[in-house]
Amino acid sequence: MSRMPTVKDVAEHAGVSVGTVSRVLSGEAAVKTMLREKVNDAISALGYRPNVTARALRTSRTDVIGLIVPDITNPFFAQLAASVERAALERGHSLMLASSHDDRGAEQSHVLAFLDRSVRGIIVVASSDGPGLHLETAVPVISLDRRFGAFPLVSTNHAQAAALMADHLYELGHRHIAYIAGPPDTEAGRMRKEGFVGRIDRCGKKGEPVELELAYGKFDYESGERIARDLLSRPPQDRPTAIAAASDQQAIGALRAARDLKIDVPRKLSVTGFDDISLANLVVPRLTTIRQPADTLARRAVALLLEEPPGKADEMIDGSLIVRGSSGPRAQPKAVAGHKN
Amino acid sequence: MSRMPTVKDVAEHAGVSVGTVSRVLSGEAAVKTMLREKVNDAISALGYRPNVTARALRTSRTDVIGLIVPDITNPFFAQLAASVERAALERGHSLMLASSHDDRGAEQSHVLAFLDRSVRGIIVVASSDGPGLHLETAVPVISLDRRFGAFPLVSTNHAQAAALMADHLYELGHRHIAYIAGPPDTEAGRMRKEGFVGRIDRCGKKGEPVELELAYGKFDYESGERIARDLLSRPPQDRPTAIAAASDQQAIGALRAARDLKIDVPRKLSVTGFDDISLANLVVPRLTTIRQPADTLARRAVALLLEEPPGKADEMIDGSLIVRGSSGPRAQPKAVAGHKN
DNA sequence: CTGAAAGCGCTTACAG
DNA sequence: CTGAAAGCGCTTACAG
Numbered sequence: 001m002s003r004m005p006t007v008k009d010v011a012e013h014a015g016v017s018v019g020t021v022s023r024v025l026s027g028e029a030a031v032k033t034m035l036r037e038k039v040n041d042a043i044s045a046l047g048y049r050p051n052v053t054a055r056a057l058r059t060s061r062t063d064v065i066g067l068i069v070p071d072i073t074n075p076f077f078a079q080l081a082a083s084v085e086r087a088a089l090e091r092g093h094s095l096m097l098a099s100s101h102d103d104r105g106a107e108q109s110h111v112l113a114f115l116d117r118s119v120r121g122i123i124v125v126a127s128s129d130g131p132g133l134h135l136e137t138a139v140p141v142i143s144l145d146r147r148f149g150a151f152p153l154v155s156t157n158h159a160q161a162a163a164l165m166a167d168h169l170y171e172l173g174h175r176h177i178a179y180i181a182g183p184p185d186t187e188a189g190r191m192r193k194e195g196f197v198g199r200i201d202r203c204g205k206k207g208e209p210v211e212l213e214l215a216y217g218k219f220d221y222e223s224g225e226r227i228a229r230d231l232l233s234r235p236p237q238d239r240p241t242a243i244a245a246a247s248d249q250q251a252i253g254a255l256r257a258a259r260d261l262k263i264d265v266p267r268k269l270s271v272t273g274f275d276d277i278s279l280a281n282l283v284v285p286r287l288t289t290i291r292q293p294a295d296t297l298a299r300r301a302v303a304l305l306l307e308e309p310p311g312k313a314d315e316m317i318d319g320s321l322i323v324r325g326s327s328g329p330r331a332q333p334k335a336v337a338g339h340k341n
Numbered sequence: 342m343s344r345m346p347t348v349k350d351v352a353e354h355a356g357v358s359v360g361t362v363s364r365v366l367s368g369e370a371a372v373k374t375m376l377r378e379k380v381n382d383a384i385s386a387l388g389y390r391p392n393v394t395a396r397a398l399r400t401s402r403t404d405v406i407g408l409i410v411p412d413i414t415n416p417f418f419a420q421l422a423a424s425v426e427r428a429a430l431e432r433g434h435s436l437m438l439a440s441s442h443d444d445r446g447a448e449q450s451h452v453l454a455f456l457d458r459s460v461r462g463i464i465v466v467a468s469s470d471g472p473g474l475h476l477e478t479a480v481p482v483i484s485l486d487r488r489f490g491a492f493p494l495v496s497t498n499h500a501q502a503a504a505l506m507a508d509h510l511y512e513l514g515h516r517h518i519a520y521i522a523g524p525p526d527t528e529a530g531r532m533r534k535e536g537f538v539g540r541i542d543r544c545g546k547k548g549e550p551v552e553l554e555l556a557y558g559k560f561d562y563e564s565g566e567r568i569a570r571d572l573l574s575r576p577p578q579d580r581p582t583a584i585a586a587a588s589d590q591q592a593i594g595a596l597r598a599a600r601d602l603k604i605d606v607p608r609k610l611s612v613t614g615f616d617d618i619s620l621a622n623l624v625v626p627r628l629t630t631i632r633q634p635a636d637t638l639a640r641r642a643v644a645l646l647l648e649e650p651p652g653k654a655d656e657m658i659d660g661s662l663i664v665r666g667s668s669g670p671r672a673q674p675k676a677v678a679g680h681k682n
Numbered sequence: 683c684t685g686a687a688a689g690c691g692c693t694t695a696c697a698g
Numbered sequence: 699c700t701g702a703a704a705g706c707g708c709t710t711a712c713a714g
Contacts, residue, residue: 006706007707008707009711016684017684017686018709019709020684023683023710031683031684051395051708052708053401053459053707054690054706054707054710057395057689057692057707058588058690058708058709059706059708060690064458072423072426073420073423075414078416082413082440094458095439096436097436097438098435098436113435116391117405118394255625278414282594282598287643325626347691359701361701364693390691392691392692394690395690395691395692396691396692398691398706399705399707400694515706640711
């Protein structure tokens, strides 16, 4: 026959009812060995593949996981998407991808579109936080990396990870540090900043005082470059000796600004990032950063989604410090102007 | 009611039959204005959204486009994926994404999985070419960027674009050039190489002779870095004065090798890429490269897929030369050893 | 343990 | 132009 074989064809070929075929397919219900074998033989003889659409209509459930990211061309989100796809595949699910372009409206309409398709669950890396839609839905939703609405969040422990970097810089002797923060309307931006600032404050109180400057930008290259350029355009004695950025992209932008201004990294200036995108290991000098465990994050997000009932509690996963060439000891001691926050 | 409203609910609310509701929904068939309005009122009153799964089962057609890329963390593929998603969205379709990890088996099983889901069409950026499965399928398949099986290909005119770069380098006075090619088992790798080599040969015959060296690698950073390091480890007079790479990633790797070896780009060495990923404009120095028109490629691929009947002919779209800081005039004339291919 | 049958929510010939 | 009805390919109570 030229059309695709159906359960009915399999049933006829095996001499059983379609119900039995379905039960064999599901693997759940008990079917006598002999019938089971007949059915399996028929399945391979006919090259039968279940029609997932029919199954979905009947059960209102699919094996598709919807993923919404702000921008797939952002290397960290691309990595996250790759990890989510792998994690989904491992558990027999496929991935439907949508980009919100940092637009709340697009985000919401993608959620609705996924719901229309009876996806098994939705993972969203939110564009920015805020009221967040309070859709109560039969379909589980998990926030990944950046909180979406009120849904449970799987993320790196941004504060803990950022504190690691603060310690690193303090230990290297830096006492005038600039922190390039991410957008304050993102939880990740806020947590990283608080983790970093909090730890520097603590270091400053227990040890030598630290002058800390704060600037806010987006998570992108341009923000990092622009802010670093401002910071570094001052006379050398007024410049920070270290710039810690809230993302690798910002840090790479900062690296470029330093390069343009002929400021030697790491001898005159340390620059650090956050994420450990693959590029971090390829820029010159290689970037000291915080590694976000993308695979683990993705796997946990998928696991929470698929649990019965779906996970409800946030999960924080520790990040780790990766020391490379862009951070080093402060060149020479300088007078410290005092502690500013 | 708490369950989702169906056509039946809409029909009752509007006092018509479900067939009429369906006809209004499809917009195709002629329905008298009065009934149409009643139906539309009922739709908004109930907040009705069509069940796409039921529709798919009935018509064995969905509005999902399947996209398979070798690796979503490759910046060029990420850009392509973003463009495909946008193009799909513009035409009312969603995107299902899968990564093949450059594995033919995975690629094939993703195709099958998409087919199982009755996708509207499949776009594949092939892992590498070869026999290619000859599935005849009701579902249209289009190759994007790299040919998949025997399916129509939408791609940059790799040869034309690479020739642009050959001209650029020749005009800058380079007479000893190394070309880092992509994998010869990819059409893109071969076409770019042939376009470049062919044009250099032509320049060499019509003008001054050019010594051209060829090396093959993958399209990734590591290949570029490794090959460039080999090339540049020779005594200065034996080194090429320009390295043209088959991808931006390779070129960025080459940039790093040059930096490590303290070879000034572009004063002592020109380095060029291919793709114009966003990173190309952020490395130091900014990369001279070929821009692949990702948006246009994506839009054409989606258009071919959605045509009735689906497009059957390959489409080549011209790339363009983007001159930035990594290429410059050859520093000083040197003896030319002759022309080698 | 197995079969017969209902039904998921649509679309679309078929009549009228 | 509109309605009644069949049917897409499954799954799952319901009987037995």
